[in-house]
Amino acid sequence: MATFDEGISETLSLLRRKGGMTRAEIVAETGLSRSAVNLRIDALLEARLVSGSARETVAKGRPAEVFSFNSERGKLLAADVGATKFRAGLCNLGGDVESEIELPSDVSAGPEILLTSIMKCFETFLAETGTNDDEILGIGLSLPAPVKRGSGMSVNPPIMPLWNRFDVPAWFGERFASPVFLEKDANAMAYGEARFSHPEADDLLLVKIGTGIGSGLIREGRLYRGADGAAGDLGHIPMTLPGDDEGPLCKCGNHGCLEARAGGWAILRDLREAGADVDSQDDLIAALAAGDPSAVQLARRAGQAIGTAVATAVNLLNPRVVVLAGHLVAAGGDHLLPAIRERVYSRSLPLATADLTIVASSLHPREGLVGLAHLVSDGILEPAQIGRLVERGPSD
Numbered sequence: 001m002a003t004f005d006e007g008i009s010e011t012l013s014l015l016r017r018k019g020g021m022t023r024a025e026i027v028a029e030t031g032l033s034r035s036a037v038n039l040r041i042d043a044l045l046e047a048r049l050v051s052g053s054a055r056e057t058v059a060k061g062r063p064a065e066v067f068s069f070n071s072e073r074g075k076l077l078a079a080d081v082g083a084t085k086f087r088a089g090l091c092n093l094g095g096d097v098e099s100e101i102e103l104p105s106d107v108s109a110g111p112e113i114l115l116t117s118i119m120k121c122f123e124t125f126l127a128e129t130g131t132n133d134d135e136i137l138g139i140g141l142s143l144p145a146p147v148k149r150g151s152g153m154s155v156n157p158p159i160m161p162l163w164n165r166f167d168v169p170a171w172f173g174e175r176f177a178s179p180v181f182l183e184k185d186a187n188a189m190a191y192g193e194a195r196f197s198h199p200e201a202d203d204l205l206l207v208k209i210g211t212g213i214g215s216g217l218i219r220e221g222r223l224y225r226g227a228d229g230a231a232g233d234l235g236h237i238p239m240t241l242p243g244d245d246e247g248p249l250c251k252c253g254n255h256g257c258l259e260a261r262a263g264g265w266a267i268l269r270d271l272r273e274a275g276a277d278v279d280s281q282d283d284l285i286a287a288l289a290a291g292d293p294s295a296v297q298l299a300r301r302a303g304q305a306i307g308t309a310v311a312t313a314v315n316l317l318n319p320r321v322v323v324l325a326g327h328l329v330a331a332g333g334d335h336l337l338p339a340i341r342e343r344v345y346s347r348s349l350p351l352a353t354a355d356l357t358i359v360a361s362s363l364h365p366r367e368g369l370v371g372l373a374h375l376v377s378d379g380i381l382e383p384a385q386i387g388r389l390v391e392r393g394p395s396d
């Protein structure tokens with residue numbers, strides 16, 4: 001027997017998935033009694049998590065009231081942090097980004113400096129939109145680093161050692177009372193793509209190809225983090241190509257990782273070694289956009305290495321959709337994607353590739369923010385958390 005909070009969370013989840021429904025439709029869909037549905041709807045109405053409106057009458061009789069998820073019940077604050085930039089946003093509960101800004105970031109400088117500039121963005125959103133603190137129902141942050149499952153901390157992050165075990169929820173907790181969710185960047189992106197662009201695919205792999213390389217996995221409709229939260233670390237799998245020795249040194253201290261061959265920082269290193277005058281990811285993006293032959297050749301080579309790793313992942317996990325995201329896909333997708341596709345289709349099992357789709361992200365550059373908004377929204381509306389919102393209803 002479901003508890004009351006489980007019941008209202010389940011009914012709300014149904015309305016979020018299906019759109020507006022009448023009481024009779026909810027009864028028919030769930031098999032619940034009319035009185036149980038009434039109790040749940042009344043609680044959700046009182047908490048303003050759903051709103052009711054009359055549907056046009058079918059034939060004769062009174063118009064039936066249709067109940068829909070009220071995505072304007074509150075706001076969420078989110079920040080998607082990359083190695084060189086972060087994007088902060090104010091979103092509604094439906095994952096719509098209502099205000100946003102992108103600024104340079106230096107994750108290696110440590111958490112205090114970066115979180116302070118993110119907080120400044122959040123304060124600006126609140127001031128500019130006239131949003132009160134009590135309307136903020138949740139906060140989400142994603143990092144280009146492994147996040148220990150359920151801890152709100154990154155553990156031994158290779159490119160940002162000063163963040164090791166820094167308590168992100170506690171830091172935001174000094175300013176906001178709402179729950180704080182910390183997630184690995186590729187996980188947030190995978191969640192956003194799965195919820196927004198590919199809701200029909202229960203099994204999805206997202207590969208982020210930016211300064212570094214990472215991946216996020218949706219398995220049977222849920223984010224798969226592994227036993228500790230380290231699942232999906234595609235960038236640091238060992239990768240040897242024909243003609244190579246142990247391979248270039250990686251930022252994690254090992255040699256020959258995928259990222260040390262094909263990540264944005266590795267391509268930049270190789271482009272510089274080839275004599276090009278480039279020193280940032282923006283320079284690399286500009287070189288790719290201009291069709292610089294060395295940059296294009298390096299991107300194709302990176303695509304082959306990434307494709308080999310993705311083929312392994314496809315053999316192991318059998319996703320329905322592989323989404324490629326990150327600034328190198330946006331800038332150099334024409335060179336990366338064919339190489340990745342060719343490698344995956346020639347190296348993976350026919351059964352795994354027959355219905356496999358490999359696409360570039362359709363949410364770029366917002367895949368991280370949209371994913372965080374959905375993660376936070378789902379997090380605060382799950383049975384264990386929804387009581388906070390129902391208790392805060394106007395009748396209290």
Ligand SMILES: [Zn+2]
Nearest residue numbers: 236250252257
């Ligand atoms: Zn590595």
